[in-house]
Amino acid sequence: MPKINAERLLSNLRRFAQFGAYKTGVHRPTYSREDTDSRRWLAQQYEAIGLQAHIDGVGNVFGSPRSDRRLLLIGSHAESQNYAGWLDGALGVTYGLEIARTFAETPDCAGLPVAPVAWADEEGHYVSMLGSRSFIGDIDEAEIDRAVNVDHGLTLREALRGAGLAGVPRSLLEPERYVGYLEAHIEQGDALEASSKRIGVVTSIVGTRQYSIVFHGIQNHAGTTRMAIRRDAGVAATMLAMSIAKRFPEVAGPRSVWTTGRVTLEPGAPNIIPGRAEMLFQFRDSEMPTLERLDLTLRELVEETAIKTGCRAEIERTESGRPWHMDPAFQEAIENAAARHAPGAHVRMPSGASHDAQVVGCKLRAAMLFVPSIGGISHHWTENTDDVDLVLGCQVLADAAETILRGEYM
Amino acid sequence: MPKINAERLLSNLRRFAQFGAYKTGVHRPTYSREDTDSRRWLAQQYEAIGLQAHIDGVGNVFGSPRSDRRLLLIGSHAESQNYAGWLDGALGVTYGLEIARTFAETPDCAGLPVAPVAWADEEGHYVSMLGSRSFIGDIDEAEIDRAVNVDHGLTLREALRGAGLAGVPRSLLEPERYVGYLEAHIEQGDALEASSKRIGVVTSIVGTRQYSIVFHGIQNHAGTTRMAIRRDAGVAATMLAMSIAKRFPEVAGPRSVWTTGRVTLEPGAPNIIPGRAEMLFQFRDSEMPTLERLDLTLRELVEETAIKTGCRAEIERTESGRPWHMDPAFQEAIENAAARHAPGAHVRMPSGASHDAQVVGCKLRAAMLFVPSIGGISHHWTENTDDVDLVLGCQVLADAAETILRGEYM
Numbered sequence: 001m002p003k004i005n006a007e008r009l010l011s012n013l014r015r016f017a018q019f020g021a022y023k024t025g026v027h028r029p030t031y032s033r034e035d036t037d038s039r040r041w042l043a044q045q046y047e048a049i050g051l052q053a054h055i056d057g058v059g060n061v062f063g064s065p066r067s068d069r070r071l072l073l074i075g076s077h078a079e080s081q082n083y084a085g086w087l088d089g090a091l092g093v094t095y096g097l098e099i100a101r102t103f104a105e106t107p108d109c110a111g112l113p114v115a116p117v118a119w120a121d122e123e124g125h126y127v128s129m130l131g132s133r134s135f136i137g138d139i140d141e142a143e144i145d146r147a148v149n150v151d152h153g154l155t156l157r158e159a160l161r162g163a164g165l166a167g168v169p170r171s172l173l174e175p176e177r178y179v180g181y182l183e184a185h186i187e188q189g190d191a192l193e194a195s196s197k198r199i200g201v202v203t204s205i206v207g208t209r210q211y212s213i214v215f216h217g218i219q220n221h222a223g224t225t226r227m228a229i230r231r232d233a234g235v236a237a238t239m240l241a242m243s244i245a246k247r248f249p250e251v252a253g254p255r256s257v258w259t260t261g262r263v264t265l266e267p268g269a270p271n272i273i274p275g276r277a278e279m280l281f282q283f284r285d286s287e288m289p290t291l292e293r294l295d296l297t298l299r300e301l302v303e304e305t306a307i308k309t310g311c312r313a314e315i316e317r318t319e320s321g322r323p324w325h326m327d328p329a330f331q332e333a334i335e336n337a338a339a340r341h342a343p344g345a346h347v348r349m350p351s352g353a354s355h356d357a358q359v360v361g362c363k364l365r366a367a368m369l370f371v372p373s374i375g376g377i378s379h380h381w382t383e384n385t386d387d388v389d390l391v392l393g394c395q396v397l398a399d400a401a402e403t404i405l406r407g408e409y410m
Numbered sequence: 411m412p413k414i415n416a417e418r419l420l421s422n423l424r425r426f427a428q429f430g431a432y433k434t435g436v437h438r439p440t441y442s443r444e445d446t447d448s449r450r451w452l453a454q455q456y457e458a459i460g461l462q463a464h465i466d467g468v469g470n471v472f473g474s475p476r477s478d479r480r481l482l483l484i485g486s487h488a489e490s491q492n493y494a495g496w497l498d499g500a501l502g503v504t505y506g507l508e509i510a511r512t513f514a515e516t517p518d519c520a521g522l523p524v525a526p527v528a529w530a531d532e533e534g535h536y537v538s539m540l541g542s543r544s545f546i547g548d549i550d551e552a553e554i555d556r557a558v559n560v561d562h563g564l565t566l567r568e569a570l571r572g573a574g575l576a577g578v579p580r581s582l583l584e585p586e587r588y589v590g591y592l593e594a595h596i597e598q599g600d601a602l603e604a605s606s607k608r609i610g611v612v613t614s615i616v617g618t619r620q621y622s623i624v625f626h627g628i629q630n631h632a633g634t635t636r637m638a639i640r641r642d643a644g645v646a647a648t649m650l651a652m653s654i655a656k657r658f659p660e661v662a663g664p665r666s667v668w669t670t671g672r673v674t675l676e677p678g679a680p681n682i683i684p685g686r687a688e689m690l691f692q693f694r695d696s697e698m699p700t701l702e703r704l705d706l707t708l709r710e711l712v713e714e715t716a717i718k719t720g721c722r723a724e725i726e727r728t729e730s731g732r733p734w735h736m737d738p739a740f741q742e743a744i745e746n747a748a749a750r751h752a753p754g755a756h757v758r759m760p761s762g763a764s765h766d767a768q769v770v771g772c773k774l775r776a777a778m779l780f781v782p783s784i785g786g787i788s789h790h791w792t793e794n795t796d797d798v799d800l801v802l803g804c805q806v807l808a809d810a811a812e813t814i815l816r817g818e819y820m
Contacts, residue, residue, distance in 0.1 A: 082677065189634030206633060210680055221788045222669035223616060223694050223762035224599030227659075229786065234670050235655065241648040249637075259632035260644050261680035263673045267492065270620055270671040270690040272789050280680040284633045352634035376639065378631045379682050 002099070002106045002398045006391040009098045012045075013390065016094055017086035025381025026086050029151070030079040030121040030130075031059065031159040038078055042093065042118055049101045051116070057170040058144075059120035059163060060131040063100060067113035072405050073181040073364070074099055074114055074397070077122035077131065077356060082151065085186070085383025091371070091390070092184040093118040099398045112405035115178075119356045125149055126156040128319075132359035134170045173363055179404060180330060180365035183357040184397050186385055190376025191349055198389050199338040199346040199396055200370030201331050205358045206255075206350060207291050210282040210319035213240065213302055215311040219267065219275025233277035234265045236311040240279070243301045248283070251297050253290040257352060258283035277311075286323045286350045324358040330367030330404060337399035338369075342392055369397050412509070412516045412808045416801040419508045422455075423800065426504055427496035435791025436496050439561070440489040440531040440540075441469065441569040448488055452503065452528055459511045461526070466581035468554075469530035469573060470541040473510060477523035482815050483591040483774070484509055484524055484807070487532035487541065487766060492561065495596070495793025501781070501800070502594040503528040509808045522815035525588075529766045535559055536566040538729075542769035544580045583773055589814060590740060590775035593767040594807050596795055600786025601759055608799050609748040609756040609806055610780030611741050615768045616665075616760055617701050620692040620729035623650065623712055625721040629677065629685025643687035644675045646721040650689070653711045658693070661707050663700040667762060668693035687721075696733045696760045734768040740777030740814060747809035748779075752802055779807050 019038035020028030028034045039061045043053035046063030054062045061078065065071060076092025096116030103109040119131035126147045133139045147156035160166055192200050217233030241260055248258055260281050265274035283294050299315060306313035331348070338346035349370070357366045371393035374384045429448035430438030438444045449471045453463035456473030464472045471488065475481060486502025506526030513519040529541035536557045543549045557566035570576055602610050627643030651670055658668055670691050675684035693704050709725060716723035741758070748756035759780070767776045781803035784794045 081679070081682075187634060188631040189636065190639060191636070208633065208681075218787075219790050220786065221598040221763055222671060222692060223618065223667060223764065224597060224783075224788065225667065225762070225786060226599065226601070226665070227667055229600060232669070234673065235651075238648055238651040238655070238670075241645075242652045245645065245648070255636070257633060257635065257637055259642070259680070259683055260648075260675070261632060261682055261684065262675055262678045263644065265670070265672050268672045269491075269789075270669070270692050271618075272491075272671055273669055274671065275790070282632060282680050353631055354633065373634075376630065376635060377628075378634065379679075380629045380685070 002102045002109045002402055004098050004102045004394050004398050009094065009391060009394050010387060012097060013090065013094045016090045020080065022083050023381045024086065025084055025383060026080045027083045028080040029082060030123065030125040031163040035079045036163045039118060042078065042097070045097055046116060049104050051100065054171070057165055057168040058131050058134045058160070059165060060135060060171060061118040062171060063116040065113035065115060069113050070179045071113045071115040071177060072179045072401055073117050073360070074401060075117035075119065076183050076185055077120065078118040079121060079123055079125065081123050081379050083381055084379050085381060087186045087383060087385055088378065089122060091186055095184045095394045095397055098394055099401055102398055109402060112402060114401060122356050125151070126159065128354070129356060129359050132356035135173050136359060136363045137172055138359065175363050178364050180327065181357060181360040182330070182367060182397060182401060183355060184369045184371070184393055185355060186373045186378060186383065187370040188353050188373055188378035190373065192347070192370065192372035193374065193376060195347065197345050197347045198342050198372060198392055200349045201335045201338065201346060202326055202351045202368035202370060203331065203348050204286045204323055204325045204350045205355055206284040206286045206352050207288065207323040208282055208284045208319055208321040208354055209291055209295055209317060211298065212316045212318055213279045213281055214314045215277045215306070217273070217275050217311040220273045222271045222273050225273060230273055231310050232273050233311050234274040236305055236309040237263060237277035237279050239309060240301060240305040243305060244298070247297055247301060248294065251293050253285050253287055255350065256283060256285045256290060256294065282319070284352060288323060321354060324361055326367045327365040330365055333400040333403045334367055334369050334396065337396045337403070340399065341396050369393060412512045412519045412812055414508050414512045414804050414808050419504065419801060419804050420797060422507060423500065423504045426500045430490065432493050433791045434496065435494055435793060436490045437493045438490040439492060440533065440535040441573045445489045446573045449528060452488065452507070455507055456526060459514050461510065464581065467575055467578040468541050468544045468570070468580055469575060470545060470581060471528040472581060473526040475523035475525060479523050480589045481523045481525040481587060482589045482811055483527050483770070484811060485527035485529065486593050486595055487530065488528040489531060489533055489535065491533050491789050493791055494789050495791060497596045497793060497795055498788065499532060501596055505594045505804045505807055508804055509811055512808055519812060522812060524811060532766050535561070536569065539766060539769050542766035545583050546769060546773045547582055548769065585773050588774050590737065591767060591770040592740070592777060592807060592811060593765060594779045594781065594803055595765060596783045596788060596793065597780040598763050598783055598788035600783065602757070602780065602782035603784065603786060605757065607755050607757045608752045608782060608802055610759045611745045611748065611756060612736055612761045612778035612780060613741065613758050614696045614733055614735045614760045615765055616694040616696045616762050617698070617733040618692055618694045618729055618731040618764055619701055619705055619727060621708065622726045622728055623689045623691055624724045625687045625716070627685050627721040630683045632681045632683050635683060640683055641720050642683050643721050644684040646715055646719040647673060647687040647689050649719060650711060650715040653715060654708070657707055657711060658704065661703050663695050663697055665760065666693060666695045666700060666704065692729070694762055698733060731764060734771055736771070736777045737775040740775055743810040743813045744777055744779050744806065747806045747813070750809065751806050779803060
């Protein structure tokens, strides 16, 4: 059995967190100086363990073993959300590096080809899952031409040029070269912690539906316009949010979640009645019928609110990810490894978050492993996981990789 | 009786609207190039009718008659809200110019000293009512040092330097030099239009209470955090807004108004549960007991919401304008003039908006006249008033100025 080097793993995780260090977390947006530096550092690490390192035209970092056998991809994404946690995608990236190195150093495993990978922009600073989508051939040049940074409006083309990637070809998956894909990630919720489990074997990734909902009212003076004649777009948005809070629990599944992440009232002055209100709203579930039911309910509520308030409404679906189920044999490999290293402390669970695994999983067999998030916190600089769980997760994934590469679950 | 020149008045209003023309309105923020140009143009007009023109250290433009008699100030503010209407403050400024010129040209009135004035930054791009507050001695250098533009963060000191006003002294009111102050303004509501009236005689200006209300929740991942354990600051803000919508009508006065002008959810990403939500909220009424009752109710609702949602709440009052009542004799002068020129088409009414008159009125006798706003629209580039009403308003104010200056209401 391959035995990972716990100290080296933790040391690399901490080294990686220095790229864009912010409080106890990191601020490492895609193609920022810090992100680009971290990808170059990673390529050097891949080279140092005898892999062929390559950064492709969207910043994906590949470490390719010199082997005729089919490869097992192991990784995640390297960038972070803004001012967010030090683990998140960096965890899976560092696991990939550690497992490749462990295999290279373990005589019995040296012939089992692990190909570590770090995807670009899973977090969607420009395009969600850009790197993995590019790899499976799911993005064209026109979409790259159009993309701009969601925070500061720099175009993706300019960002790629700034990162030294202009003109560099994008690597395209050749499915026959790979056995499959494994990804580790922090849970980003509190289910493991709340049930005293240490390893989550991911069964499925929920589908996300995201919407921009706009109400058009009548902009006017907040002092001189009588309450009776107002058409306040902000009031319409508030009414919709309350209707959602009341109706969604009646039609949602037991694990459905929904969130209003942003509200923009225009013009946004305290003494002007908002003439326009935009809500960014999303919900998630692992079952298609539930997603469809919630979509229908949302559209009904938007229409009801428009009628009640006299504010014209527009609803646009901006994201329609389908729920996606993990490869059963790979799940079993992870579960058996977890049972060896943490008997009774592992559990099968869906992922509430989106991951590159659902993209790569369209073309390759794929599975995921979760480690606990302390307090369920993620996408925040206080995100953390106990060191012993960080080490355990990597060891379990290494064992699963071995059994998969030995062909025991083919 | 002084007879104003209707064509000249309308032509000057249209000329003034060229400074920062935007669609059918204007974009003329305080101390912008367009605002500064408009003030210089105004000073030239004052000079051209034989007044001593003077732009003081905060951009107030004064036209002083060479007279030993006590002066009647007539004016309003020259700048506009962002991308807003062509009339608003420019109406009263242009009335002041027209009335001064009419008096100068009318042999019978030539000895009645009208002093036109254009205040700076009533709209609060830097400091609400900056010009009139400076004039009555209600602002100190430290407040000017601290002030920054609400949209782009330029300091007031830098803006004044850019407008060529660095080192220019601020003019201070000598109360004994003035009979009082008259201000005309568009109504900014639909009360006149709805009741087919053409002149509003303002009885009082409502008091405004403005608040920043902040809820602190727990920022987390929108996909992985179960609904049951969330502390969503945005949900708390929504609940407060709905509680206000339900409770305020029960404790408000018949003319109270309330508005949420801005909601900021942080970090503002669609896939992150907001950890912080800020609402800018205000209400207005002309009666102190009503204002106090609404203040108390708001604080109760904020506390209830914090308890219900588990989100810590902070409430800060950022503006506490008192209701302010107009000079009764001046009101009578305006009403009698309106009765002569538009019998049956005038009405006494409170102002729902704040105006420089409430500041100047702390030191001088003061009153205001309203003309109708078409569709009740203001603070928007579609703001407008019928030409015949623009002319009527100026003629009524000229007549009222004459009777006041002749001492009939002293």
